Amino acid sequence: MFSSSILLQILACALYNNWWPMLTALMYVLVPMPCLFFGGGTTQFLTSREVGGWVGAAKFLTGASSIGSIAIPIILRHAHLISTGAMFIEFVSFIIFVCTVLCFHHASLEDDW
Numbered sequence: 001m002f003s004s005s006i007l008l009q010i011l012a013c014a015l016y017n018n019w020w021p022m023l024t025a026l027m028y029v030l031v032p033m034p035c036l037f038f039g040g041g042t043t044q045f046l047t048s049r050e051v052g053g054w055v056g057a058a059k060f061l062t063g064a065s066s067i068g069s070i071a072i073p074i075i076l077r078h079a080h081l082i083s084t085g086a087m088f089i090e091f092v093s094f095i096i097f098v099c100t101v102l103c104f105h106h107a108s109l110e111d112d113w
Contacts, residue, residue, distance in 0.1 A: 001103070005096040012082075012089035020081045021090050027069040028097060034058035034065075069094050 005028075012021045038058035073090040076082045 001096055001100040005093045005100065008089055008093035008096065012086040012093065015089075016083050016086045018082055018086065020076050021073060021086050023076070024069055024072050024090055024094070027065050027072065030065040031062065031069065031097075031101070034061040066098075069097070 006025070009021065009025055009028075013019045035058065038054045038061075070091070073082065073087045077084060077087040
């Protein structure tokens with residue numbers, strides 16, 4: 001699923017001969033970083049009610065990078081740097097990426113492996 005998200009990311013750039021939408025790929029790299037650095041490599045802290053300094057920072061950074069993944073194509077479209085089709089392809093790519101993260105989260109919650 002993640003590879004199809006990256007494929008759509010590249011297609012949004014290649015089909016419209018404009019590589020500005022690749023800025024969203026930077027956000028795809030930044031989204032899991034708070035989980036790796038502050039959450040111990042798991043996503044279980046995202047659903048916990050624990051309010052600590054590092055846990056709160058990790059939740060904020062995860063949310064900010066997720067919103068950035070949606071906002072970058074909108075801002076680029078508003079500035080007329082990308083076309084509407086590329087923006088919608090970016091949104092579909094983001095939806096697939098979110099589904100991948102949710103599947104990983106669900107799989108990491110189960111300890112029956």
